[in-house]
Amino acid sequence: MITVLRQRAFRRLWLSHTASAAATGLMPTALILAVLDRHDGFTALGLVLGARTLGFLLGALPAGVIADRYPRAKTLAYSSLLRAAGTVAAALLLDLPTIALCAAVLLAGAGEGVFRSAYQALVGELVTEEHRHSANAATTLSLRICLVAGPTIAVVAHSGLGRTASLLIAAGLWLVAAALPPRHGAAPEGSGRANAFVDFGEGLREARKHRWFLAGLAALVLWLALGEAAKYLMLPIISQERFGGDWLIGAALGAYSLGAACGAVLMSRWQPRRPGVPAMIMLGSYGLVPLALAFAHQSWIIIACCAIGGAGIEIFNIPWFTAIQREVPQHLQARISALDFLVSYGMSPLGLALLPAAIAATGGMLVLTVCGVVVIVAALLTLLVPGMATFTDPRRPDPAKQPLGKTATAAT
Structure with a gap:
């Protein structure tokens, strides 16, 4: 892992993923604590968490076509900006009707669905074959550490700084993730401009x-x-x-x-x-x-x-x-x-x-x-x-x- 992290392009990509993973670890606990503070918190909680899962699935559906058609580093950056915007909106809409909060959380979940697919493909694009195994190990290790630390940070921030603090911290981490991907602007070789359904069908055939x-x-x-x-x-x-x-x-x-x-x-x-x-x-x-x-x-x-x-x-x-x-x-x-x-x-x-x-x-x-x-x-x-x-x-x-x-x- 040390060897592959010495490569500047992957190091930037890995740091972007680590910032994203930290925010991903924060988000569920931050949402649970913030929503339960509402007067209808228990009723709203299932809808809000469900909206996040639905957003991830809706984002994952077109994610492959998007990341195979456009530059993947830019796709990562834009998906992180989308999650940051959705999370800030969720923090601002906590006291509004549940449907508004669900819409904001769904937006953040959709960004996560796009990010994951683009990241895996970009590792394959930037890292030579002999180092990909180590690159995937480094990715997994940072993800697991962040998923353990994230809930603890969310609880501390909620207790000490208020119910929106952990959501805003998550949004800030996604802004960091958006700024870090390597400046690699080319679209994937072989990417086409066909109809999106045609592109998705090509993926199924593969x-x-x-x-x-x-x-x-x-x-x-x-x-x-x-x-x-x-x-x-x-x-x-x-x-x-x-x-x-x-x-x-x-x-x-x-x-x-x-x-x-x-x-x-x-x-x-x-x-x-x-x-x-x-x-x-x-x-x-x-x-x-x-x-x-x-x-x-x-x-x-x-x-x-x-x-x-x-x-x-x-x-x-x-x-x-x-x-x-x-x-x-x-x-x-x-x-x-x-x-x-x-x-x-x-x-x-x-x-x-x-x-x-x-x-x-x-x-x-x-x-x-x-x-x-x-x-x-x-x-x-x-x-x-x-x-x-x-x-x-x-x-x-x-x-x-x-x-x-x-x-x-x-x-x-």
Whole structure:
């Protein structure tokens, strides 16, 4: 990671992402605290948080086309400005009707959806192949640290400076993120000016060419819709009923974040020859979390499984992002990343909506058991897909062996 951070272009990009990640870590807690201060806070809270998620999905939908059609550094800057504007508006509209606040938060969420896809594609554009794995590890590590620190900063700012302070701090961080991307003004090579629907269809056709991508995406959907959703729904209940308080919630989520940070550090030092094997095994390891919630009567087992699950998602994420940057043509990378975020995160609310009914009908233990087993089995079954073990498609030539073009050397 130190080596790749010495490259000026990536260092600026990484600092922009870190400022953005800090604001992203602040935002949910800042919104929760600010909205709950309203007289209708509890009623409005679900609508406001839902508007943020909806905004992210609406932003992720066109994000790939935008970032593949226009200069990605400028796309990053404009998306950060959009989030800053939405967050400032949210701070100013706290006492107005909920619909106005939701509109502001939706705007900020849309900027986040655009930022993520453009960032992943820009890493592939600016960083040479030999350093992309380390660049993705550095990205993940800073993100995890910011997601842990952000809520604490939000609480301190809310307590000491008032309910709008943490929102304004987040907006300021996004202004910093907008100013930092490297000055790289060229549009991606091969980008066209066709109809946006045609461009999006081209991205779908590219995704279908990569069997490892489709299989991994299916496993990731189940990870989010079953494993992650089951954890968030049942962890508070298990903590109260089995362990007599809420302390397990903080311990388990903290262990997850610590495990994720350790996974990022590990992957910064380790580049396996068959990255898909540890990636899919460790993605499946998250199934241990709902299984532990179902059967464990000692808290340390649940905490340990959350730590393993946190490490597992980063052992998956880092080679996954690196593979997309390596295997997908550069002018299509943002569309593939957008499809990744759109499908996987778009299915997560579905799990949160459907699992409570299943739990009420059949009981929490059965649902947790099924979720855990499905997550494990689905991840392991993907290793039967040709090319999954190496995250490459054996039917296609390796794009890394093709001419890199003038943008591939921009990191120097």
